[in-house]
Amino acid sequence: MISPEQVAEMLYSASTTSKPGPFPTVVPTPTEYQLAGETGHRTLWVLFVAMTITTAVFTLLSWNVPVSRRLYHVTTTLMALVSALAYFAMAAGHASSLSCHAVRDPHRHGIPDTFHDACRQVYWARYIDWLLANGLLLLNLCLLAGIDGAHTLMALVAHTVGVLAGLFAAFGKEHTAQKWGWFTISCLGYLFVVWHVGLHGTRAVQTKGARMSKLWASLAIYSLAILAAYPIAWGITTLARKSDVNTEIIVFAVLDILTKPIFGLWLLISHRSIAESNIDLAGYWSQGLSSEGRIRIGEEE
Known part of the structure; x- marks a missing residue:
């Protein structure tokens, strides 16, 4: 027979074990920072030195060239100089900002999802470099082929639109139509560059010999082809964030070496041996454009 004391003890133990336990707590995820490391910083300084040396070499190559035939020497030197300044700004840490977006942290057991910020370092000086230096590269191609001023201007405008759209996309909100819309505009800008430079340049250069x-x-x-690699690498690294910042720096450093020092040296060496590539600007440097055909008010025939 069970005594009353045993019944009371059983009821007490049952009541204590049926008490609900504490609710699980959620520790918020701290802000995630994607920044350049030691490898990235070293790469930026190396590129600054390389572009500075390239600027000096291009300047020396123009030393014995007549002023009237220094057009390509001036443009290639400015390409390297702009890139050197941009890399100095990036290496010194004065030309970057953080692009942040919210990342969802899923939880189980009916606990609501939480969010944390992921901030990636974006070097905005790189876009200034591309706008000016790569714009000079396109100008060289237009001048070399003899493309008319209208198509040259449109090619440079399309290039400007493409670079600015890329800058807006880099700071756009993650996984939004706005961000990838800017990316699409940037790619369309490149296609217009190919149209104005590639198509019209092929037609214009045919009159200058084989x-x-x-x-x-x-x-x-x-x-x-190198310029086409820029939006591909940029979409994978900067927009999709499929690589760290160090890898992004190295990839764009390689592309910049290919578009500034190598292109410039190739152009200057080949330019010397082909007389048809010369553009005589002696009159323009000293007197401006020709005044023939201007209408002067107040003059009598």
Whole structure:
């Protein structure tokens, strides 16, 4: 027979074991920072030195060239100089900002999901470099082929739109139509560049002889292929964030080496041996554009 004391003890133990336990707590995830490391910083300084040396070399190559024939020397030197300044700004840490977006942290057992910020370092000086230096590269191709001013201007405008759209996309919100919309506009800008430079340049250069056509075709195919690699690498690294910042820096450093020092040296060496590539600007440097055909008010015939 069970005593009353045993019944009370059983009821007490049952009541204590049926008490609900404490609710699980959620520790918030701290802000995630994707920044350049030691490898990235070293790469930026190496590129600054490389672009500075390239600027000096291009300057020395123009030393014995007449002023009237220094057009390509001036443009290639400015390409390297702009890139050197941009890399100095990035290496010194004065040309980058953080692009942040919210990342969802899923939880189980009916606990609501939480969010944390992921902030990636974006070097905005890189876009200034691309806008100016790569714009000079396209100008060289247009001048070399003899493309008319209208198509040259449109090619440079399309290039400007493409670079600015890329900058807006880099700071756009993650996984939004706005961000990838800017990316699409940037790609369309590149296609317009190919249209104005590639198509019209092929037609214009044919009047300058076989040697000039061969040189221009080689430079154009090389340059436009490298420029096409920029939005591909940029979409994978900066927009999709499939790589760390160090890898992004190295990838763009390689592309910048291909578009500034190598292209510039190739152009200057080949330019010396082909007379058809010369553009005589003696009159323009000293007197400006020709005044023939201007209408002067107040003059009598």
